[in-house]
Amino acid sequence: MSTPRRPPLPRIDERITMKYGAGGRAMRALIEGLFAQGFPATPGPDDVTLSALDDGAAVRVGDRWLVVTTDSHVVKPWVFPGGDIARLAVCGTVNDLAVMGATDPVGLTCAVVIEEGFARTDLEALHASLRAACEEAGTTVLTGDTKVMGRGELDGIVFNTCGIGWASRPVTDRGLRPGDVLMVSGTIGDHGMAIMAVRHKLALEGDLRSDVAPVNGLVRRALEAGGTAISAMKDPTRGGVAAVLHEMAQKSGVGVLIRESSLPVRPAVRAAAELVGLDPLVVANEGKVVLGVRPEAADAVLAALRAHPLGRDATTIGTATDDRIGSVVMDTGFGRRLVAEPEGELLPRIC
């Protein structure tokens, strides 16, 4: 793989602050500068392991890849318009597998840490939601773990899910070439703004719903239509589409040029984002995919996405370029501006 061109990362502060969990540069500094240091890669030369900092790992087994991914979920509140922490856990993990090319999960693990005093009825509701989300994604929970922390030692409940699945080839976030078409599978910013609205009791709250959904069926359609012409995929969670485009640009060694007018944003999301001074481009999504596609397959992939219920609003948003390597540039219609990589302090506990 080509050496990615990446800007220098900030030093890690003496004390961990909220920005280190928020999906931006600070978190990347913590992971690249500390957590990913010193672990040997698995033997396969084509394996995707910790140092790749992708959505998960992919280890070659015979003529296919075993894909593994993990996420802890700490979303606050743990029930929100459009979903809850259990649905989020299933979808987050299924989606990480899918964007690595594993659209039919073998199954998930589910580990919960519960605060003492949590209501049984709430656990029952979360369990029902977990089951429903698994069914929707065509998967199951294989094994689990239960821990309890004392009252005041944990704010509510934390879910951790791991997923395993098989991919005929791992799709990374570093495969873009200049000329590749960039697409997003639907409207952006829905999840983050729904959480934000609930947490800050915004008046627009009623119109905002999380998009949390398993996209493995959608990605399956895209891969059937595009095959190896799909050069990069990532689900735009923490840090939003902006963070994903930065990852792809830096790791692939290309520039990214997007058109502001092409970004699909619901009116309620746009209004709420303006109210709190946020750009929907940096706001988390939980049922969307960003894809890079070779130009010759772009029409077929876009049509496949749009034919799926979760991809009706799919659209092209830009292209990979051979200038401004590692940068994301926005064409506003009036001119061009650099899109900053999110730093990460904006929306704690969004997922």
Add this chain to the structure above:
Amino acid sequence: MSTPRRPPLPRIDERITMKYGAGGRAMRALIEGLFAQGFPATPGPDDVTLSALDDGAAVRVGDRWLVVTTDSHVVKPWVFPGGDIARLAVCGTVNDLAVMGATDPVGLTCAVVIEEGFARTDLEALHASLRAACEEAGTTVLTGDTKVMGRGELDGIVFNTCGIGWASRPVTDRGLRPGDVLMVSGTIGDHGMAIMAVRHKLALEGDLRSDVAPVNGLVRRALEAGGTAISAMKDPTRGGVAAVLHEMAQKSGVGVLIRESSLPVRPAVRAAAELVGLDPLVVANEGKVVLGVRPEAADAVLAALRAHPLGRDATTIGTATDDRIGSVVMDTGFGRRLVAEPEGELLPRIC
């Protein structure tokens, strides 16, 4: 598989209390009565999935099994004599894989949730410990996740690790037959009493150290010596050896008879346990294995265990019987008494 004979489980309380995370009957009621309900099994008839409530899951792939396991770690304090939460996370997961028959992990996932304000230097120390434990176990971290919760929303740090590995056959905890010899790979109660001593500032603290260690090398030796004559394996963590023997007896449909005089307990552990009124049999271990072995292979397996540095104190502790099905009976030398299944409220946040 035979239908296990299990006593009825208690109802789940309206509010979750500490006992639901402590590895005894209460936790089992929560898992069996709620969490494991309604998830479809994977297609393979020989697969071990959620309903088996084993150390992990095993899914058949060709002529071998993919073993998957997960654990969250919430131990308090997160550094303790003999180890820390990072070493515990690696060993807990490696050991769960090993007792399912997967002694050469493909790798681990590692997801951390950190409290705002956690010191960078402490994270660096935990990272070094994580690496060292992985090296000791001959494995690596494949992928990870980082979340931060606000100050006061989490007491310190939570680690979740998942492990994946291959087994030529899954070793379950339900394979005992009457006559099988029960062994433990070393002294019991060390981890739990070390944590207890630190938390309660017992005077004996200095003599107590956690046994936390990866037992995959030890289990590999045992499997090489015993093969399919090893009928059941489990690592005695929460609930201790007592909980493991109850699991094995109930799931295998046998009785278990153990000799009190044969239980290996360090003097410091015995003294501390007496001080706080605990039976070492219910206290957690993090570097031990309980094995059931067909009688004809017992000598060979015991010799193999003792030849390994982590198994020097391995010993037989009893046998599986065809009476008192589902029960654990202790021969005290003066008579026999039933060993109760731990309820679970004794030692919160032990791992």
